[in-house]
Amino acid sequence: MAQSIAYVRESSEPEDLPPDLYQGAVAWLKTNLFSSMASSLTTLVFVGLMIWVVPPLVAWATTNAVWAAPDGEACRQHQDGACWAFIGAKFDYLRFGSYPSAERWRVNVTEAIGGAVILWLLWPNARRRGIAALLFFFAYPILAFLLVHGSERLGLPIVDTLLWGGMFVTLLTALVAIVFSLPLGMLLALGRRSQLPVVRLAAVIFIEFVRGVPFITVLFMANTMLPLFLPEQWTPDRLLRPLVGIVLFSAAYMAEEVRGGLQAIRRGQYEGAMALGLHYPLMMALVILPQALAVVLPGIVNNFVGLFMDTTLVSIVGMTDFLEAMNNAFKDPVWSGPSVTTTGYVFAGMVYFAFCYSMARYSAFVERSLAKGRSA
Amino acid sequence: MEVSETRFNDPKLRGLAYQAALILVLGGLIAFGVYNAYGNMIARGIPLGFSFWNEVAGFQINLHLIPYSAMSTYGRAFWVGLLNTLLVGAVSIPLATAIGFAIGAARLSPNWLLSRFALAYTNVLRNTPLLLQLLFWYNAVLRTLPGPRESLTLHNIVFLNNRGVFLPLPVPRQPAISFALSLLLAVALVAVFRLWAKRRQERTGALSPVFGFAAAAMIGLPALAALATGAPFSFEMPKLSGFNLKGGVQVIPEMAALVFGLVTFTGAFIAEIVRAGILSVPRGQFEAAGALGLHRGLAMRLVILPQAIRLIIPPLTSQYLNLIKNSSLAVFVGYPDLVQIFAGTVLNQTHAAVQVMAITMAVYLAISLLVAAALNAYNASQALRER
Numbered sequence: 001m002a003q004s005i006a007y008v009r010e011s012s013e014p015e016d017l018p019p020d021l022y023q024g025a026v027a028w029l030k031t032n033l034f035s036s037m038a039s040s041l042t043t044l045v046f047v048g049l050m051i052w053v054v055p056p057l058v059a060w061a062t063t064n065a066v067w068a069a070p071d072g073e074a075c076r077q078h079q080d081g082a083c084w085a086f087i088g089a090k091f092d093y094l095r096f097g098s099y100p101s102a103e104r105w106r107v108n109v110t111e112a113i114g115g116a117v118i119l120w121l122l123w124p125n126a127r128r129r130g131i132a133a134l135l136f137f138f139a140y141p142i143l144a145f146l147l148v149h150g151s152e153r154l155g156l157p158i159v160d161t162l163l164w165g166g167m168f169v170t171l172l173t174a175l176v177a178i179v180f181s182l183p184l185g186m187l188l189a190l191g192r193r194s195q196l197p198v199v200r201l202a203a204v205i206f207i208e209f210v211r212g213v214p215f216i217t218v219l220f221m222a223n224t225m226l227p228l229f230l231p232e233q234w235t236p237d238r239l240l241r242p243l244v245g246i247v248l249f250s251a252a253y254m255a256e257e258v259r260g261g262l263q264a265i266r267r268g269q270y271e272g273a274m275a276l277g278l279h280y281p282l283m284m285a286l287v288i289l290p291q292a293l294a295v296v297l298p299g300i301v302n303n304f305v306g307l308f309m310d311t312t313l314v315s316i317v318g319m320t321d322f323l324e325a326m327n328n329a330f331k332d333p334v335w336s337g338p339s340v341t342t343t344g345y346v347f348a349g350m351v352y353f354a355f356c357y358s359m360a361r362y363s364a365f366v367e368r369s370l371a372k373g374r375s376a
Numbered sequence: 377m378e379v380s381e382t383r384f385n386d387p388k389l390r391g392l393a394y395q396a397a398l399i400l401v402l403g404g405l406i407a408f409g410v411y412n413a414y415g416n417m418i419a420r421g422i423p424l425g426f427s428f429w430n431e432v433a434g435f436q437i438n439l440h441l442i443p444y445s446a447m448s449t450y451g452r453a454f455w456v457g458l459l460n461t462l463l464v465g466a467v468s469i470p471l472a473t474a475i476g477f478a479i480g481a482a483r484l485s486p487n488w489l490l491s492r493f494a495l496a497y498t499n500v501l502r503n504t505p506l507l508l509q510l511l512f513w514y515n516a517v518l519r520t521l522p523g524p525r526e527s528l529t530l531h532n533i534v535f536l537n538n539r540g541v542f543l544p545l546p547v548p549r550q551p552a553i554s555f556a557l558s559l560l561l562a563v564a565l566v567a568v569f570r571l572w573a574k575r576r577q578e579r580t581g582a583l584s585p586v587f588g589f590a591a592a593a594m595i596g597l598p599a600l601a602a603l604a605t606g607a608p609f610s611f612e613m614p615k616l617s618g619f620n621l622k623g624g625v626q627v628i629p630e631m632a633a634l635v636f637g638l639v640t641f642t643g644a645f646i647a648e649i650v651r652a653g654i655l656s657v658p659r660g661q662f663e664a665a666g667a668l669g670l671h672r673g674l675a676m677r678l679v680i681l682p683q684a685i686r687l688i689i690p691p692l693t694s695q696y697l698n699l700i701k702n703s704s705l706a707v708f709v710g711y712p713d714l715v716q717i718f719a720g721t722v723l724n725q726t727h728a729a730v731q732v733m734a735i736t737m738a739v740y741l742a743i744s745l746l747v748a749a750a751l752n753a754y755n756a757s758q759a760l761r762e763r
Contacts, residue, residue, distance in 0.1 A: 032488035039487045046489045198395035202402060212744035213737045214704040220719055221737070224729040228416045229409035309505035316707060323508055338520045345512040349504045356503035 072335035075343075083335075083343040090329040097165015097320050106156065107168050110147045114140060114175065122362065124369065141179050148172070161239040165320035167351075173246060173311045173321065178304055180247040185254025190284065192255065193262055203255070210252035215310055218249045223317040242317045250307050257299040261292030295370065301363035305356045323348055413730060420727075428726040429454075435721055437712045439628055450722050457717035458739060464634060464703045464713065469696055471639040476646020476695075483651045494647065501644035507705055509641055514633035514709040524620050535614050541627040542614035558601035562593040569593075630711035634703065642699045646692060653688035654680060686758050693751045697744055704740075714739060 017023070033043040064081030066074045068088070075083035087094075096104050117140055120132040148168075150158035164172070191203030210218065222245030227235050236244070265288055273283040293300075315324035326344045330336055417424060429451040436446050440456045441463065482494035501509070519538055521528065527537040535542035566589065573584035614624030627635075657680050665675035706713035707720060714736060723732040 032486070035486050039485075042485075042487045042490050046493065196391050196395050198398055202398065208745075209737075209741065212741040214701040214715070214740055216704045216707065216715060217719060217733065217737050217740065220715075220723075221733050224723070225413075225733060228413045228422075228729065231412055232416060232419070305503070309503075309507075312505040312507040313705070323505070323511075327511070338516075341520075342512075342516040345508060345516050348508055349512070352504045352508060353500065357499065360503060 072337050072340060075335070075339050076337040079337075079339050081339065082346070083337070083339045086329070086335050086340045086343055087347050089335065090332075093166060093329060094322060094325050095166050096168050097325055098163040099159060099165065099168065100163065103150075103157065103159055106147045106150075110144045111168070111171065114144065114171075124366070137179055137183065141176070144172075144175070161237055164239065166325040167322045169314075169319060170308075170311050170322040173243065173314060173319070174304070174308045176243050177246045177250050177307055177311070181250040181254050181307075182300070184247065184251035186258050186289065188251060188255035189258035189262060192259055207252045207255050210249055211256070215249055216313055216316060219245045219313060219317050221245065222248075239319060242314045242319055246307075246311070246314070250303070250310075253303055253306075254300065257296050257303055258292060260299065261294075261296035262288065264295050265291055298363040298367040298370070301359055301366070305359045305363075308356060308359070309352065322351070417730070422727045422729070423731075426728075426731055428722075428728050428731075431726075433722070433725070435725070437717060439631065439712055450726065453722055454714075454718050454735070457712060457714035460712055460717075461700070461703055461706075461714040464631065464638070464706070464711070465696075465700045468635050468638045468642070468699055468703070471635070472642040472646060472695075472699060473692075475639060475643030477650055479643060479647035480650025480654070483647060484654060498644045498647050501641055502648070506637065506641050506702055507708060510633060510637040510705055510709055513637050514629065518629045518633050524616060527616075527621070533613065535621055535624075537621075538629065539620060539626070540629040541632045542621050543625045543627065544611040544613050545623070545625045547610050547612050554601045554604065555598055558597040559594075562597040565593050565597075566590045628711075630706070630709050633709050634706055634711045638699055638702060641702075642695055645695050645698075649688055649691045649695065650684075653684035656687050657683045689754060689758070690751060693747060697747055700743055701740060 034040045060080065061082050064078060066078055066081060066083050066085050069075065069083075069085040072083070072086065075086065092101075092104075096107055099107060117132060117136045120126055121129060121136050126132070146154060147156070148159070148164075149161075150156040152158065188203050188207055191199045192207065194200050194203070219242055222241050226241050226244060230236065269287055269291065270283065273287040278286065311321055312323045314321050315327070320328065326348050330341055330344060414424075416422075430449050432446075433448055433450050433453045434446050435453075437444055437453065437456055439460060441459045442452075442455060444452055444456050479494045479497055482490050483498070485491050485494075518540075521536060521538045524535075524537050524539055527535040527542075529535045533544055569584075569589050570586055573586050576582060576584060612623050614621040614626075616622075661679055661683065662675060665679040670678065703713060704715040707716045710716070719732055719736045723729055726732070
C-alpha cells in the first residue's frame with residue numbers, strides 16, 4: 001500500500017468540459033426553448049407578445065406615471081400612466097381609515113406586537129412555541145382590544161368602531177377570525193370524529209351547512225339575523241356582527257383541515273395514550289392534537305390565505321376594510337379619474353399579493369420540511 | 377391510588393349523559409333564539425309568514441330569462457334571480473374548465489417560457505382576492521371602454537364597449553329540416569364507423585382515424601345540406617343605430633365582468649388541480665407508454681389522463697361548487713343574481729329577513745348537496761376495482 005508505483009497516476013487528469021451543446025446557455029436554450037418545432041414556435045410567439053405588451057406596461061408604471069402631485073389634475077392629464085401620487089396622498093387613510101391621527105400609534109404598536117408573536121409562533125423550530133401559542137390565542141387578543149379600542153382606566157381614550165378602517169381593519173378581521181375559528185374548528189373536528197352519535201350529527205350538520213352556502217349569505221345572516229335572535233337590549237356592535245359571521249364560517253373550513261390531520265394519526269398513538277392512563281381531554285391535548293396540528297399546519301395556513309382574501313367581502317355589511325377604503329378614496333373629487341381607479345386596484349392587488357403569496361410560500365416550505373422529516 | 381368505581385365510570389352511561397347535555401344546550405339556544413326572534417319580529421312589524429311571495433315586487437331587473445316586469449311578484453323575482461345565478465354558472469363552468477386544463481397543461485410544458493407564464497398566471501390570480509379582480513374588470517376595464525359609437529370590434533362581428541359585449545345571434549330559418557336530417561345522418565354514420573374501426577382494430581390492430589372521420593361527417597354533411605337547400609341559420613349582427621348597438625345578443629357589462637372574473641380566477645385553481653393530478657401518475661407510466669411506442673400526445677390521452685382523471689374529478693367538482701358560490705359576489709358589480717335580487721332588494725323591501733335568508737341558503741345548500749351526491753356516485757363508479 002505504502003509503496004508507490006511509478007506508472008500509476010496519483011492525481012486524476014482535469015476533467016474535460018462536456019461539449020457545448022450539452023451545457024451552458026446554448027444547451028439551455030436548446031432544451032428549454034427550442035426543443036421541438038412546436039416549442040420553437042411557442043417561444044417566438046411569446047417573445048413577440050412580450051415585446052408588444054411589456055414595454056407599455058413598464059412605461060405605464062414608471063416613466064409615464066405621476067409620482068408626486070398636489071391633486072388629481074396631473075393624473076387626469078396623463079391617462080397613459082399610473083397615478084402613484086394618489087396612493088401617497090391617501091396612504092394614511094388606506095392604512096387606518098378614520099382612526100384619529102393622534103391615536104394611530106396604538107394601532108402601530110398593536111400590529112408590531114402581533115407581528116412579533118406570529119413570527120415566534122411560525123418560525124421553524126423556534127423554542128417554546130407553546131408559549132407563543134398561549135400568547136397569541138389568549139393574551140394578545142385582550143391586549144390588542146384594550147390598545148385599539150381604548151380603556152379609560154389605562155388612560156387611552158376610547159375610539160369608536162365607526163372610525164376604524166383600512167388595512168388595520170383587514171388585519172384585525174383576519175386576526176379575530178383565526179384566533180377564534182381555529183379552536184372552534186378543532187372542537188368541531190373532534191365532534192365529527194366523536195363516537196357519540198348526537199355530537200357527531202351536530203358537528204356534521206354545522207360543518208356541511210356552512211360549507212354549502214356562500215360566505216356572503218353568512219355575512220348577511222350575521223348582520224341582519226343576529227340582532228333578531230338576541231334580546232333587543234343586547235344589540236351587538238356593528239363591527240362585532242360580521243366578525244361573528246366570519247368566525248363561524250371559517251371554523252367549518254378549519255374543522256375539515258384539522259379532521260384531515262386527525263385521520264393521519266395512527267391508532268397506536270390513541271392506544272398508547274390510553275395505556276398511559278390519559279383520559280379523553282388529556283389524550284387529545286397532549287398526544288393527538290399536537291401531532292395532528294403539526295401535520296396540517298400547511299393546510300391551515302392555506303386556509304388562512306383564503307380567509308384573508310375573503311375579508312374583502314365585509315364591506316357589504318358596512319365595514320371599511322382595505323379594499324373598501326380604496327373604493328372610498330376613489331370617490332374623492334379632488335383625485336377621481338380613470339387612471340386613479342386603475343392605479344388603486346393595481347396597488348391593492350400588490351398589497352394582497354405580498355401578504356398571500358408570502359404565506360403560501362411559507363406553507364409550501366413547511367410542507368416540504370414535513371415531507372423530508374417523514375421520509376428520513 | 378384507589379380507583380373509585382361509580383356509575384359515571386361506565387362509558388355508555390357517560391356518553392348518554394354528555395349527549396343529553398348537548399341536546400339540552402343546543403335546544404335551549406335554539407329556543408332562546410326563536411323566542412327572541414318572534415318577539416323582535418312582532419315588535420318591529422316584520423311579516424312572519426310567506427305571504428310576501430305573491431305580492432307585487434315593483435322593481436325592474438335588467439336581465440331576465442323568463443318574462444318579468446315591475447308588476448311581477450316577489451316569487452317571480454326569486455325565479456329570475458335563481459335562473460341568473462344558474463346562467464352564470466352554466467356559462468362560466470365550461471370556460472373555466474377549458475382555461476384550467478390549458479394552463480395546467482402549459483405548466484407541464486417542456487417550453488420554459490410557457491410554463492413560467494402559466495406559473496405566473498396561477499400565482500397572481502390565486503393570491504389576490506376575487507372581489508378585487510371583479511372590481512378591477514368592472515370598474516377599471518369595462519367601464520373605461522369607449523361608448524357604442526367608438527366600440528372595439530372584431531371585423532364588425534363582435535363588439536365591445538362600455539355597454540357590454542355584443543355577439544351575433546343565430547336565428548333559425550324555416551327549412552331547417554334538411555339540416556336536422558343531415559346532422560342525424562352524420563351521427564349515425566359516425567356510430568357505424570366507430571363500431572367498424574373497433575372491430576378492425578381488434579382483428580388486425582390497425583388504427584382508423586375515428587376523430588377525423590367524425591369531424592368531417594359532423595361538419596361536412598350539414599355544410600353540404602346547407603349548400604343544397606340554403607343556410608339553416610342566419611346571424612343577426614349587432615348594428616349601430618342612434619346611440620347604441622341594436623340586434624344580436626347583448627351581454628351586459630355586469631355579466632361580462634362577473635363571468636370573466638370567475639372564469640380566470642377559477643381557471644387558476646383548476647390548473648393547479650390538473651397539474652397535481654397529472655404529476656401524481658407515476659413516472660413509470662410515462663416511460664412504459666413511451667416504450668410501447670406511444671408519442672407524447674397519445675400517451676397523455678390513453679395512459680396518463682385516464683389515471684389522473686380519478687384524482688382530478690373530486691377537487692374539480694368542489695371548484696365548480698366554489699364557482700357557483702362565488703357567483704354571489706355579483707352583488708358587488710350589480711349583476712342581478714339570486715343574492716342581489718332576493719337577499720338584497722326583496723329582503724330590503726319586505727323586511728322578511730328570516731324567510732328570505734332561509735330560502736336563499738336552502739337553494740345554495742340544495743345545489744351543493746346535489747352536486748356532492750352526484751360526485752359520490754361518480755367516485756363509486758370510478759374507484760379502482762381490485763380483486
